[in-house]
Amino acid sequence: MEFGVYIHIPFCQQKCFYCDFPSFAGRERFIDDYLLALKEEIHKTKSNMGYGQDEKLQPKTLYIGGGTPTVLAEEQLEKLFQLIHEEISLDFCEEYTIEVNPGTVNENKLKLLKNAGITRLSIGVQSLDDKYLQAIGRIHNAQEAVDTVQLAQLLGLNNISIDLMYGLPGQTMAVLQETLRQALKLKVQHISIYGLQLEEGTAFAKMEAIGKLQLPADEITEAMYDYITSELPQQGYERYEISNFAQKGFYSRHNMSYWQDKMYLGFGSGAHSYWQGKRLQNLADIPSYIKAVPENNWQELEEQVSEKEHMEEMCFLGLRTAEGINKKQFSQTFGRNLEEIYGDVIIRLTEKGLLKDKEDSCSLTLLGMRYGNQVFSEFLL
Ligand code: SF4
Structure with missing residues (x-):
């Protein structure tokens, strides 16, 4: 059975002004208890699924996101990787990603990620202009973002x-345009633009x-969109999803599995799972999640996805990708x-002129x- 695993680390040093993810600043005191709850959740989920005591989950992709996973101190990151190692096997894992915030890593932490088997970094750069980084509440400046990418490359983290x-x-x-020009100089394998x-x-x-918020006029934002979506393909980045561009062979496999309607298990506060036709969501509040795991009630939502919703979702998700809705998968x-x-x-x-209809797929133009x-x-529907 093919599935992905997502692990949520909900801690951030500061809340960015645009962010509505289930992530919190000023809750570092909960990190150690959170990691214990996380391990317990994974362990209990496995046993609910009929796994033996020593059997590990064997996902095809593993993704640690947040929040800011790299806000964890080195010892806490070590604990995180240890608990993952005890519960999850990387034997069949084709991609192991962690999200990185430039203001929270140094050489030691990057080495630690590499030694833990991480194969892919997703770095939140957002802009390469200090003025705008500050204006959106990021904790790092442009130089720190560049340094993080280059240091990771030097250490051999090349995805x-x-x-x-x-x-x-x-x-x-x-x-x-200047941010994009600087970003292209970094020669990364994948760029997501939002x-x-x-x-x-x-x-x-x-x-x-x-x-009190002065956003660019709609015409300017649309012109930016047009610029990005024409410039990146010209620079060798294939647009394989509405907001995602990659060099050949560097699609995000984990995210592709979401868009291809595959199953995944999400662990940690606020994490979502999609498993055997059900959608599940964990409690987002950190202390509530920590308290609920030992009491076996960490989920705040569990619902069966109806056939109608499933059809709609397969279409929405498939249409996000360049390959589009897979007609064979739909009929099967x-x-x-x-x-x-x-x-x-x-x-x-x-x-x-909005859709391309082919024999085996249907995709957006x-x-x-x-x-x-x-x-x-x-x-x-
Ligand atoms: S670092 Fe990421 S998760 Fe944290 S507040 Fe900023 S955008 Fe949100």
Whole structure:
């Protein structure tokens, strides 16, 4: 059985102004207890799945995200890798990623990651301009981000992804172009690019509500999007998903498995799982999660995904990728062809130039990627 494993580390040194992930600043005092709860959760989940005491999970991909996993001190990172080693086997693992925040690593920590078997780093760079890094609440400056990437490369960690953002407050096209130019010089294997979204409950949403946030005009943000999506492919980065670009052979396998509707287990506070047709979500509050694991009630949600929702999700997720919805997978899963369910939608959107309909797949055109949300809404049943 093929599946991925996600491990959530919910601690951050400071909350970035745009971030609505289940991550918290100022909770470092819980880290040690959190790691104990994490181990217990993995162990109990395995035994609920019928694993023997010494049997380990054997995921195809393993991803440690957050939050900021690298905010953990060296001894705590060692404990994290030890507990993973005790519960999870890397024997069949094709990709082992950890998220890294440039303000929280040094040479020792990077060596520790490498020695633990990490094969891929996902580094939150966001911008290579100090003014904008400060404006969005990042804890590092541009030079620290560059140093982190280069140090990792020197240590032989040669599967590196960086995250960048556009549409930042006050950001101009020239600033974005310069960040991209600097980023390309780093010669990383993978780049994820996200437009700033105003999410409820974030510092930015509050600033916006009182008129204190100056975002670029829509035309500028759209021009940034056009620039990025044409520049990166020209520089040898294939756009394999709406927001993700990679050199040949460096797609994120873990994230691909989400988009391909594969099963995954998520561990830690706020983590999600998708397992045998069920969607599960853990308690997001750190102390509540730590208390709930020994009492066996760490999940705040467990629901069966209906066939209708499953069809919609397979389409939304598949359409995010360049390879699109896999028609064979759809008919094998549901016993009906994609066309039986979505024939009219596919014809209409293909005529509008938003979809490419092929014999074995259905995917977004470049225009469709630009208006992704509009296309996705047409796939709601
Ligand atoms: S470091 Fe990452 S998870 Fe933490 S607040 Fe910033 S964006 Fe969110």
